[in-house]
Amino acid sequence: MAMTDRLLLGPGPSNPYPEATSAFTRPMLGHLDPEFLSLLDETMARLRQVFRTDHALTFPVSGTGSAGMEACFVNLLEPGDLAIVGVNGLFGERMCDVASRCGAEVVRVEAPWGRALDPEQLLAVQRAHPHARLLAVVHAETSTGVENDVAPLGALHDTDTLLVVDAVTSLGGIPVEVDGWRIDACYSATQKCLGVAPGLAPVTLSERARERVRSRGTPPQSWYLDLGLLERYVAGAQRAYHHTAPVAMIMSLHAGLGAILDEGLDAGWARHRRVGARLQHELPRLGFRLIAEERHRLPQLTSARLPDGADDATLRKELLETSGIEVGGGLGEFAGRAWRIGLLGHSARDRNVTALLGVLRDQFG
């Protein structure tokens, strides 16, 4: 069976760390086996280090990043609740959709695609709606390459509104300070800067978020994502069976997190910063125009309009078929007109930037 090998420089999945791939072949263990429960505990401890949190409830949800989003919303929201959502890209839009399906009233706080949300505006909207159940923002908008400031939103800790943060594309690539920024609920995904295959959504919940879940008047509409039931397995003394944990994926995440912590978070962030800066320095010289506003550009995910006259579909197909390099297409208003280039996790290497730029220079240089 012929296998195709790609250099993955799109918005995810990235090429996994070799340690993460190798761990998939560990012998299978039962989800209640003490050996597996130790590995799960160690995985949760590693996630706490990467999320920079002491939150006891920090674990991988058994689904992809969007399941992490849904887990946070279905547990924290009840019908009739008010949710303030920052929207400056596709994933902010998705948050609105998910919150609406929970029966919440959604107040949108918008910025144009490509520009960052204004944290002062978000906080002002919360002051106008002090009973809002939560305020949610996407830290790293994968649709545009924009970083939204989260630190100032920590001020919500002194209100009754919970701070929910999407760290799908940020975790492991740029600093995410769950405790330092006083985030109540944060979720991520394995296939971006954590350098593991897609399939799990690490989440972390503060004590006051857990208290909110405990004090609900109705059970969460999802049984599969019910955190009150899940925590009895992942953190309870009895390790009560809920669903069968995705053992192999957790083994792989365990190993991927090990690779990240062996390198050191600071060193990993510096690596992402360095390769991203280099790419963003070189792309305009080839005729690309960066989309994200300056000072809010994610190093790990660069969105850029194509040079004039370039045909998106043809070029990406050729890049994939001739060079085996994947980059992502634009979304929304940028569909067909922009690329999204990811330098995520293990893929964030100088040699990969060199390879991509070399091919692009032949095309556009």
Add this chain to the structure above:
Amino acid sequence: MAMTDRLLLGPGPSNPYPEATSAFTRPMLGHLDPEFLSLLDETMARLRQVFRTDHALTFPVSGTGSAGMEACFVNLLEPGDLAIVGVNGLFGERMCDVASRCGAEVVRVEAPWGRALDPEQLLAVQRAHPHARLLAVVHAETSTGVENDVAPLGALHDTDTLLVVDAVTSLGGIPVEVDGWRIDACYSATQKCLGVAPGLAPVTLSERARERVRSRGTPPQSWYLDLGLLERYVAGAQRAYHHTAPVAMIMSLHAGLGAILDEGLDAGWARHRRVGARLQHELPRLGFRLIAEERHRLPQLTSARLPDGADDATLRKELLETSGIEVGGGLGEFAGRAWRIGLLGHSARDRNVTALLGVLRDQFG
């Protein structure tokens, strides 16, 4: 890093087929890469063969078996709908919980744990509630080892009530005839008789079930499991992005299904039947008492009360630590008093029965 190797003879996960484990190390592909989409298409075609169906919408949901259950219920039920659920074990109970969270009114049709549901009674209850949206049963009750008859329920095809079947522990182990039994929605899981790691839930929906999803008055309460959105990716011409598919798990499932089809479904069913019959013949000679009523005993999952005086926790711990063999404990009224022994997928081998019986004979013989 020391790795622990187990013989997994509990209710799942089973030991995966070597082909399924090996496929995890295939190079990662993007979820929109044409090479991956071909592999996904082939996986769906293989699932159709295993489910014995022509249903176009047959694909792996990105979560474990319980996510498959939830996917069927949240898409087929709307608040106020009536759902008839057969309950003779834990997983029937779970269906009631999930259906209730969809806002459905649940009518339970019960049989004692260890006995099979009466299909005539189920059909009579449907005749009393002809507007019931669906009738759901668990084909293979993992909590008791009982097989519920599904074929007679195909009569629902001539009514307005959809037939929903949980095939988590049956698919690949005993015949499941989705088209032959006129099942409208069927879900399974990878870690039982499909011999793949836990993490995916294969589902299949009939045309009338899809029509039901299309004609909903409200969007499904789950965005992550919204079949109307999912089918645009898995089966739509545009392969529209929804969430990032769990690529490595799908590669592993693809290979596991390949192993199953190479052996042949009939041969696989015969293998499960043979080893299960042998185990169920020998266990009573060692003082175990089989729980499931005769003629409804699953070959792949045997539940048995422990011999008098035997201490469940001590014995299972010793079996695990001394022999590296995992069996499952009892659930519900059988907790602490019974074992659940799985001979699932690749684990369903004569040599495994020989090994287990050998150890048990030393203990009880």
